[in-house]
Amino acid sequence: MFNTAxxxxxxxxxxxxxxxxxxxxxxxxxxxTVMGILFGVIRVQIGPWWAAPLTFILDIFRSVPLxxxxxxxxxxxxxxxxxxxxxxxxxxxxxxxxxxxxxxxxRGAIDAVPPTTRRAARSLGMTWGQDMRxxxxxxxxxxxxxxxxGLTLGVMKDSSLVLWLGLIELLRASQILVTRLQExxxxxxxxxxxxxxxxxxxxxxxxxxxxxxxxx
Amino acid sequence: xxxxQNVRKSFGLLEVLKGIDLTVSKGEVVTxxxxxxxxxxxxxxxxxxxxxxxxxxxxVDGTEVHAKDTDLNxxxxxxxxxxxxxxxxxxxxxxxxxxLAPRKVLGLPKAEAEAIxxxxxxxxxxxxxxxxYPSRLSGGQQQRMAIARALAMSPDYMLFDEVTSALDxxxxxxxxxxxxxxxSEGMTMIxxxxxxxxxxxxxxxxxFFHKGVMAEIAPPAQLFESPQDIELQKFLxxxx
Numbered sequence: 001m002f003n004t005a006x007x008x009x010x011x012x013x014x015x016x017x018x019x020x021x022x023x024x025x026x027x028x029x030x031x032x033t034v035m036g037i038l039f040g041v042i043r044v045q046i047g048p049w050w051a052a053p054l055t056f057i058l059d060i061f062r063s064v065p066l067x068x069x070x071x072x073x074x075x076x077x078x079x080x081x082x083x084x085x086x087x088x089x090x091x092x093x094x095x096x097x098x099x100x101x102x103x104x105x106x107r108g109a110i111d112a113v114p115p116t117t118r119r120a121a122r123s124l125g126m127t128w129g130q131d132m133r134x135x136x137x138x139x140x141x142x143x144x145x146x147x148x149x150g151l152t153l154g155v156m157k158d159s160s161l162v163l164w165l166g167l168i169e170l171l172r173a174s175q176i177l178v179t180r181l182q183e184x185x186x187x188x189x190x191x192x193x194x195x196x197x198x199x200x201x202x203x204x205x206x207x208x209x210x211x212x213x214x215x216x
Numbered sequence: 217x218x219x220x221q222n223v224r225k226s227f228g229l230l231e232v233l234k235g236i237d238l239t240v241s242k243g244e245v246v247t248x249x250x251x252x253x254x255x256x257x258x259x260x261x262x263x264x265x266x267x268x269x270x271x272x273x274x275x276v277d278g279t280e281v282h283a284k285d286t287d288l289n290x291x292x293x294x295x296x297x298x299x300x301x302x303x304x305x306x307x308x309x310x311x312x313x314x315x316l317a318p319r320k321v322l323g324l325p326k327a328e329a330e331a332i333x334x335x336x337x338x339x340x341x342x343x344x345x346x347x348x349y350p351s352r353l354s355g356g357q358q359q360r361m362a363i364a365r366a367l368a369m370s371p372d373y374m375l376f377d378e379v380t381s382a383l384d385x386x387x388x389x390x391x392x393x394x395x396x397x398x399x400s401e402g403m404t405m406i407x408x409x410x411x412x413x414x415x416x417x418x419x420x421x422x423x424f425f426h427k428g429v430m431a432e433i434a435p436p437a438q439l440f441e442s443p444q445d446i447e448l449q450k451f452l453x454x455x456x
Contacts, residue, residue, distance in 0.1 A: 122266065
């Protein structure tokens with residue numbers, strides 16, 4: 001018969017870690033998406049040459065491993081005496097990391113809206129803002145959604161790296177339990193299951209929206 | 217009145233309009249014919265201000281389209297344009313496609329915009345498609361929806377850019393019938409077309425474009441029966 005030393009209190013400890021994972025992911029994806037939309041629109045509007053400095057900075061966040069970004073970012077905030085805690089530092093770094101990827105998703109989605117459709121909108125007397133709001137935004141959202149869902153799920157899993165800054169999120173909580181209970185397979189299975197339960201609704205929401213919009 | 221005065225326009229090194237002069241009076245129907253790359257479509261997008269011009273002037277009711285202080289968005293409200301590709305807004309229903317600009321650009325209340333849209337959609341024979349998405353319509357129906365969308369802004373002028381070119385042959389007739397109806401109602405129209413029979417039938421004048429130049433312009437009977445320009449003669453011989 002299967003036995004485990006894991007108690008309800010240990011499970012609650014894991015769930016608390018999952019709450020931290022959700023908080024870091026939620027803040028980072030929200031802030032990163034807002035920045036990504038802003039940077040993506042800027043990149044499309046001002047063209048590749050003028051956007052080159054912005055693209056270069058975002059490429060750094062896309063190219064350097066997240067763990068290195070977290071460690072360097074934490075060191076930078078200490079040296080600059082910003083006084084950020086691990087949660088704030090983690091969210092700032094993860095937000096910029098998310099923004100770097102989201103910018104490309106947004107840029108690609110806007111570029112994929114047929115120019116002729118936009119020209120038709122402008123020919124009806126719509127301003128640039130009205131065209132962006134009523135034509136480009138809804139169409140680009142449909143195009144970007146699958147990639148954005150993938151990014152969100154990726155950031156949720158990548159957020160496990162913030163354990164290096166001392167945050168006790170889901171993976172770190174699991175490690176602590178593994179060290180204490182010496183049941184790595186069982187605890188990591190529970191940890192994986194919780195990650196799945198966190199990710200599944202996001203993935204399904206994406207599937208639902210895609211299906212709903214495909215009726216257009 | 218639309219006044220086109222010595223308009224020149226280039227794309228890079230290629231000059232597509234080489235000094236076009238044309239005046240279209242209120243209520244007049246002018247069709248523009250000519251081979252591919254002769255500058256016909258470019259002229260329409262220049263009239264609407266969608267393309268800048270290099271020199272010359274285009275005046276719509278006395279307002280210079282390309283003047284720096286011209287409010288193009290406002291000017292476009294009186295110049296409807298329908299393109300070869302109908303460019304439906306795919307995320308909106310037929311009714312929403314037609315009400316969007318009246319609501320957002322003209323600021324009409326939803327009910328009023330919908331009343332106008334239903335009237336225009338009925339006008340073009342799409343009264344039973346209000347709730348459908350464009351993807352469920354045929355090409356001809358989508359093109360008629362695009363015409364209703366432009367008409368819903370109550371434009372003074374309509375520009376049609378080869379609106380039947382992308383349609384299957386059996387769908388061309390329904391769109392041309394819509395244009396004939398508009399012409400008979402007195403709408404001022406400039407139609408770029410390859411449909412010679414249609415041009416002959418509805419036009420007050422027909423203009424022949426060749427390599428960026430308006431080589432000949434005349435009433436349809438004169439232009440089709442006794443063409444003066446050698447290139448026009450070749451073009452008509454090839455299209456008959």
